[in-house]
């Protein structure tokens with residue numbers, strides 16, 4: 001019995017690891033860069049995502065992917081009129097994210113996080 005349950009645990013852990021790495025691989029860095037260019041994000045945040053055209057436009061390159069994805073989803077929530085702490089309301093960004101799909105946001109966040117920058121510690 002004991003042996004069986006540890007085998008079950010190992011199988012479950014294997015599934016969790018496979019699922020997690022599958023999700024990461026699903027994020028396409030090239031598609032992220034293409035979406036960033038296609039939706040004119042660079043016109044404010046800069047082509048390298050760190051040479052913003054105005055100081056009020058935040059540096060995105062090298063920021064953590066999960067933070068960026070959370071931010072983009074929060075602007076989307078804001079557009080629905082949600083007033084939770086997980087909703088952001090900003091005239092510019094709330095409009096910008098309307099054209100992005102969930103996959104676009106995941107790819108963009110992954111690409112931005114992969115860029116060299118002083119924002120995050122490189123490993």
Ligand code: HEC
Nearest residue numbers: 039040041043044056057058068071072090092093096108
């Ligand atoms: C017209 C200028 C402009 C354009 C175009 C623009 N942004 Fe932004 N972006 C901003 C501003 C201003 C903010 C800060 C908004 C705030 O205070 O919440 C911001 C914030 C962000 C943030 C949150 C950063 C953080 O540190 O919390 C992300 C992520 C982001 N933009 C991604 C994008 C993406 C992706 C696109 C293209 C689809 C885009 N932006 C297009 C001006 C712009």
